Amino acid sequence: MYAEFLSKKLGDAGAEEGCMLSVETSGKSYKGVLMPHHEFSGRDIMILKVKSGYNIGIRIDPSAKVEVLSRPVERAKHEASEETREGLKTIVLIGTGGTIASYVDYRTGAVHPALSTSDMINAVPEIREIANLKAKVLFSIFSENMTVAHWQKLAEAIAEEIDAGADAVIVPHGTDTMGYTAAAVSFMLGEVPKPVVFVGAQRSSDRPSSDASSNLMAAARFCVDGNRAGVFVVMHDTSGDDSFAVHCGTRVRKMHTSRRDAFESINVKPVAHIGADGEIAFNGGGREVTAGRAEARSAMCTDVVLLQFYPGMDPELFRDVVLKSRGVVIAGSGLGHVNGNMVPLIREATEKGIVVVITSQCLNGRTNLNVYNTGRDMLNAGAITVWDMLPETAYAKLMWALANTASAKAAKAVMQTPLAGEMSDRRELL
Amino acid sequence: MYAEFLSKKLGDAGAEEGCMLSVETSGKSYKGVLMPHHEFSGRDIMILKVKSGYNIGIRIDPSAKVEVLSRPVERAKHEASEETREGLKTIVLIGTGGTIASYVDYRTGAVHPALSTSDMINAVPEIREIANLKAKVLFSIFSENMTVAHWQKLAEAIAEEIDAGADAVIVPHGTDTMGYTAAAVSFMLGEVPKPVVFVGAQRSSDRPSSDASSNLMAAARFCVDGNRAGVFVVMHDTSGDDSFAVHCGTRVRKMHTSRRDAFESINVKPVAHIGADGEIAFNGGGREVTAGRAEARSAMCTDVVLLQFYPGMDPELFRDVVLKSRGVVIAGSGLGHVNGNMVPLIREATEKGIVVVITSQCLNGRTNLNVYNTGRDMLNAGAITVWDMLPETAYAKLMWALANTASAKAAKAVMQTPLAGEMSDRRELL
Numbered sequence: 001m002y003a004e005f006l007s008k009k010l011g012d013a014g015a016e017e018g019c020m021l022s023v024e025t026s027g028k029s030y031k032g033v034l035m036p037h038h039e040f041s042g043r044d045i046m047i048l049k050v051k052s053g054y055n056i057g058i059r060i061d062p063s064a065k066v067e068v069l070s071r072p073v074e075r076a077k078h079e080a081s082e083e084t085r086e087g088l089k090t091i092v093l094i095g096t097g098g099t100i101a102s103y104v105d106y107r108t109g110a111v112h113p114a115l116s117t118s119d120m121i122n123a124v125p126e127i128r129e130i131a132n133l134k135a136k137v138l139f140s141i142f143s144e145n146m147t148v149a150h151w152q153k154l155a156e157a158i159a160e161e162i163d164a165g166a167d168a169v170i171v172p173h174g175t176d177t178m179g180y181t182a183a184a185v186s187f188m189l190g191e192v193p194k195p196v197v198f199v200g201a202q203r204s205s206d207r208p209s210s211d212a213s214s215n216l217m218a219a220a221r222f223c224v225d226g227n228r229a230g231v232f233v234v235m236h237d238t239s240g241d242d243s244f245a246v247h248c249g250t251r252v253r254k255m256h257t258s259r260r261d262a263f264e265s266i267n268v269k270p271v272a273h274i275g276a277d278g279e280i281a282f283n284g285g286g287r288e289v290t291a292g293r294a295e296a297r298s299a300m301c302t303d304v305v306l307l308q309f310y311p312g313m314d315p316e317l318f319r320d321v322v323l324k325s326r327g328v329v330i331a332g333s334g335l336g337h338v339n340g341n342m343v344p345l346i347r348e349a350t351e352k353g354i355v356v357v358i359t360s361q362c363l364n365g366r367t368n369l370n371v372y373n374t375g376r377d378m379l380n381a382g383a384i385t386v387w388d389m390l391p392e393t394a395y396a397k398l399m400w401a402l403a404n405t406a407s408a409k410a411a412k413a414v415m416q417t418p419l420a421g422e423m424s425d426r427r428e429l430l
Numbered sequence: 431m432y433a434e435f436l437s438k439k440l441g442d443a444g445a446e447e448g449c450m451l452s453v454e455t456s457g458k459s460y461k462g463v464l465m466p467h468h469e470f471s472g473r474d475i476m477i478l479k480v481k482s483g484y485n486i487g488i489r490i491d492p493s494a495k496v497e498v499l500s501r502p503v504e505r506a507k508h509e510a511s512e513e514t515r516e517g518l519k520t521i522v523l524i525g526t527g528g529t530i531a532s533y534v535d536y537r538t539g540a541v542h543p544a545l546s547t548s549d550m551i552n553a554v555p556e557i558r559e560i561a562n563l564k565a566k567v568l569f570s571i572f573s574e575n576m577t578v579a580h581w582q583k584l585a586e587a588i589a590e591e592i593d594a595g596a597d598a599v600i601v602p603h604g605t606d607t608m609g610y611t612a613a614a615v616s617f618m619l620g621e622v623p624k625p626v627v628f629v630g631a632q633r634s635s636d637r638p639s640s641d642a643s644s645n646l647m648a649a650a651r652f653c654v655d656g657n658r659a660g661v662f663v664v665m666h667d668t669s670g671d672d673s674f675a676v677h678c679g680t681r682v683r684k685m686h687t688s689r690r691d692a693f694e695s696i697n698v699k700p701v702a703h704i705g706a707d708g709e710i711a712f713n714g715g716g717r718e719v720t721a722g723r724a725e726a727r728s729a730m731c732t733d734v735v736l737l738q739f740y741p742g743m744d745p746e747l748f749r750d751v752v753l754k755s756r757g758v759v760i761a762g763s764g765l766g767h768v769n770g771n772m773v774p775l776i777r778e779a780t781e782k783g784i785v786v787v788i789t790s791q792c793l794n795g796r797t798n799l800n801v802y803n804t805g806r807d808m809l810n811a812g813a814i815t816v817w818d819m820l821p822e823t824a825y826a827k828l829m830w831a832l833a834n835t836a837s838a839k840a841a842k843a844v845m846q847t848p849l850a851g852e853m854s855d856r857r858e859l860l
Contacts, residue, residue: 148741177763312577337572
């Protein structure tokens with residue numbers, strides 16, 4: 001609740017949530033859309049969504065001046081059209097939430113994370129020109145709150161839609177953990193016969209610079225014209241609106257907090273680039289779409305941890321974390337190293353049957369534990385390495401490998417075998 | 431020890447360690463320098479250093495053919511010249527070990543990690559044309575084995591050399607954790623009046639593609655002509671030998687396991703680029719060299735941990751790790767988020783006086799916990815954010831801040847104040 005003086009000031013100015021305001025206080029000027037008052041904010045704090053799209057809190061002086069520059073317009077409401085046109089492929093959108101499914105309701109000024117997939121399609125009417133679309137909302141959460149259970153439900157829902165006749169599935173998803181989900185679903189769906197495309201947005205659809213519609217349209221074009229089976233991520237390729245990248249679901253990482261071209265393929269080129277005209281330029285071969293069935297092998301071992309090695313890391317402090325797990329992925333330094341004082345803990349873990357997988361915090365390049373003594377000591381202690389696999393992908397894969405094999409030995413063999421484009425074939429690396 | 435048949439085969443061919451061999455076994459051909467037999471290797475395994483510079487183990491068939499292609503040449507021995515020339519600046523090299531200080535002894539074929547700093551200087555005779563050089567070896571370790579105690583001794587040794595008259599200090603260092611050390615030493619040395627330049631090599635000096643000498647020469651040129659005080663990292667800027675980047679010690683990260691241009695400035699441009707001709711092109715202003723004294727405020731709180739958030743992270747499993755610490759740096763997803771189920775642990779930690787600092791695993795961009803509910807909940811639970819600071823830099827800084835302030839509140843204030851170029855001024859970011 002606002003302080004009385006501030007409540008009165010807003011009332012006098014006729015300022016309601018969603019209004020564009022000009023505010024002068026303590027000698028400074030601000031311009032932005034009035035947002036709902038936050039329960040944790042001070043009573044003299046006003047929240048404005050400023051031009052950058054972010055919210056700032058401003059402490060309002062009793063002598064401040066508040067002026068309404070413009071009032072919100074009612075959000076236009078589209079009806080979802082469910083007509084089906086012959087000759088067009090069918091894409092099913094499975095909504096999970098995230099910024100791509102968010103908008104600021106101009107009436108209240110609040111961010112809604114629950115934009116339905118129908119709403120998303122209606123925001124891109126041209127998408128209906130190229131495909132028949134069906135939409136369902138599976139979850140409505142920001143992706144930092146995705147859990148392994150969500151990954152499992154999602155993979156199962158995707159397989160179900162493909163078996164029910166979908167030519168492709170698009171999964172709008174929050175960008176924060178989209179790389180993790182795409183990797184996990186890649187292993188769960190294995191040789192899926194159709195394209196499964198994750199798509200996100202770095203800016204919500206109410207912002208002029210939103211990438212929600214253009215990413216969705218690019219994803220749909222890839223589904224319709226790409227003839228590529230597998231799990232992919234489609235996002236902006238540049239800061240402009242004219243190029244989109246199709247990333248392999250196991251090779252992609254969010255490498256910027258806010259840019260629209262935040263996603264990068266690591267250690268490989270993107271699978272393809274899509275121009276604004278819909279032209280798809282591939283960077284190599286891949287599996288073609290087939291008529292086969294989809295199967296979700298969604299079992300996951302959740303007793304897996306992901307740790308970044310750092311100088312000063314205390315093996316004693318991490319002892320329980322490691323020894324209570326069934327699998328540990330370490331993002332080591334350089335070629336995959338840890339401090340020599342961590343090696344006894346690795347040995348203790350592997351002797352208990354815990355699988356210890358080494359990746360590199362460099363992200364680019366590949367691990368090699370044969371070059372220096374430390375690496376050889378780690379191998380000798382039972383750690384295995386997965387060359388050019390991303391730490392996050394190794395984490396998702398290890399959960400899957402431990403749940404879908406009968407022994408640590410078999411899980412290790414799975415970790416070192418390329419299954420979904422997640423690593424180069426070792427023989428090619430030597 | 432080799433199996434008898436293999437021992438005999440090598441003896442018959444006259445093959446000794448350090449010889450270039452051609453080996454045919456099990457239908458495959460190999461070419462490489464014979465390395466010492468590893469105690470953990472199978473008795474029928476031969477280790478060859480192949481063209482890529484890496485060692486591979488080859489299982490030798492009893493019918494294999496081994497031929498000596500060439501024999502090692504004695505390593506030329508230079509005498510360290512200690513003459514001092516007037517008018518030249520004095521640079522002190524403080525050796526710590528790492529690949530830059532490694533070479534393969536062609537007589538034995540073994541990798542020596544203990545190349546002295548004098549040896550390093552002798553490998554780059556032209557360096558004596560531009561500066562008087564003094565060399566000392568402080569440690570001789572690969573950098574994955576650097577500890578906080580090493581950082582402290584190093585900062586103290588650097589300050590001592592500057593106070594004793596050095597115009598600059600160059601620190602040859604292993605590349606694995608060079609970014610961490612450079613960040614830690616940046617905070618310890620504060621407003622150091624001279625250049626302190628970390629330099630590493632991705633390929634040891636025995637390899638034709640070694641970057642050891644060229645990086646060292648570029649570092650020396652920056653020390654002599656740069657007129658810039660502070661802590662820097664100098665490494666290859668491109669895959670060629672014609673451009674070097676000078677990175678701010680708190681903004682640099684090893685982003686590739688093996689490339690010579692593995693180091694990147696994150697969220698800022700490099701401080702400068704140095705051409706092969708020694709020309710320095712700066713990307714902006716900085717502190718000039720002055721006559722002041724150096725001081726090493728080397729106290730560090732070692733009860734700090736660095737954690738990467740990931741979906742499925744179990745707050746219960748990490749409870750002890752967090753609550754036994756005095757400071758926790760979390761590399762959150764996207765703008766700095768964690769799963770909502772981690773928020774109670776953050777609250778419990780901050781209520782105990784533990785400082786919880788949020789960074790982003792995206793590395794590029796900056797945290798902002800004001801945009802989404804999860805972020806606001808994290809702030810409300812007492813977490814603080816450090817905008818565009820790297821997770822590793824935040825880790826080193828938090829150790830320093832906790833040791834050099836009297837309260838968690840003061841440490842938090844230090845974390846949010848730019849001290850060594852590690853973050854943008856918050857006011858510039860809004």
